[in-house]
Amino acid sequence: MTNETQGKGSTGAGPGLTLAAVAVVQFMVSLDLSVVNVGLPQIAAGLGFGAAGLTWVIHAYALAFGGLLLLGGKAADRYGRKRVLLFGLGLFGLASLVGGFAQDPGQLVAARAAQGIGAAALAPAALALLTATFPTGKPRVRAFGVWSAMNAAGGALGVLVGGLLTEYAGWRWVMFVNVPMALVALALAWRGIVDAGPASRGGRPDxxxxxxxxxxxxxxxxxxxxxxxxxxxxxxxxxxxxxxxxxxxxxxxxxxxxxREPLVRLGLFANRSVAGANGYNLLVGAAMASAFYFMSLYLQRVLGTGAAMTGLMFLPFALAVVVGSVLAIKLGYRIAPRALLVCGGLLTAAGFAWFGLISADGAFVSDVLGPSVVAGVGFGLCLGPVVSTATAGVAPHEAGTASGLLNSSRQIGASLGLAALGTAAEHRTGDAVGPAALNDGYALGLSLSAALLVVAALIAFTVLRRGEAPADEPADTSADASADAPATAPGAARRAGTASG
Structure with missing residues (x-):
């Protein structure tokens, strides 16, 4: 048992403050992934971004976050989780402050990259601290339930908060909003988390x-x-x-x-569950990031919707994701993760294909609300199963690497997918700037997002093993896995999987 868990009862101040700090961290990271999207048109107008250059507001964060997540996890184990968490929070908050004062596109893109570096340090450190502080039993179930709720709340409120701040306070506040949250998390972590020192004595991170x-x-x-x-x-x-x-x-x-200790052992990809889940997640990340980007621009540049109203229009999707996640937990008792991934991917693809039918004179109910509900429920069905699949059959000492790899694949997929689909949409639009031409470009991008999800469903169907057990049946019953895996309660495993997605 590490020092992080020694002397900490479930009712002590330490675990409570640790959970509070990690909850604020997760809310902040989840909110930052969506709060910027609604403000993109105003950011472009305020700083003079071109159509293609604007995507780097998303790329810079996603690439730094996804590319350095594995290194952040290794650093947390090697140098101490509290130390790396505090460093990540400080960098994230400072980068948000600098980004809010940006005067040209380069300064904002650099600040977004710095945010990604900070997030890559704090996210794995926070999750490792939560796992160590609540290793088993009901406290773990409650802790991951809170973490999962903050993850969903951050994503759901991000679009609403982003719209309100952009319209009534200015786009710079989508950056400034992270500063007080980072300060609160810093204070909670500094006071409430006991630094156990390095959890691993391996070589320096790669x-x-x-x-x-x-x-x-x-x-x-x-x-x-x-x-x-x-x-x-x-x-x-x-x-x-x-x-x-x-x-x-x-x-x-x-x-x-x-x-030295590699970021990821390449032999891990010989595990079909790891390879299939990460291939699936890469394409899901590409489709989701692109769809959010195109729909935000469609609502504001084509339909002329204000930023605040655009944020409200995204709420049905966010709420549908929560419904899909709860449904996945209930179905997980009887249906294998592979089937949920296929069904969820195809349902989300159907919603995005519906989005691809948008028109320059579209309406909220037919062009936004309907496909949002379909796509949101489908996406929610995927979240938990893809995490449980990505760690199935993985040795206990590589479970953290497998989890970090899954998060990296989604962020990298988001950046690569947005680059490719954004370029395709730009070519379709051409030099025209009218609503009809912009609509054609966004419709193409949304249709291509649907195609990516169909391919993801095919990967799940062909690569993942057909006989994988449902969520309440352990996929690995070996003695080593049973002894070392911290989450033995089915409810804890399902909640942790849903939160990590």
């Missing part, structure tokens, strides 16, 4: 591997986004993509041969 992976992915996204200016066959695009591929190949080589 910073070179993290730099190669993030650099390669960043150049890959940059090359795709720049096709609005340089054709796919141009020397500039080909050279950029070639360097990106070279960096990613170097990353794989470093992970195979490094004498």
């Amino acid at each position: 910073a070179l591997g993290a730099a190669l992976a993030t650099g390669g992915l960043g150049l890959l996204v940059f090359g795709v986004v720049r096709t609005d200016r340089y054709a796919w066959s141009s020397p500039v695009t080909l050279a950029t993509l070639a360097v990106a591929v070279a960096l990613l190949i170097a990353f794989v080589q470093v992970e195979r041969t490094t004498s």
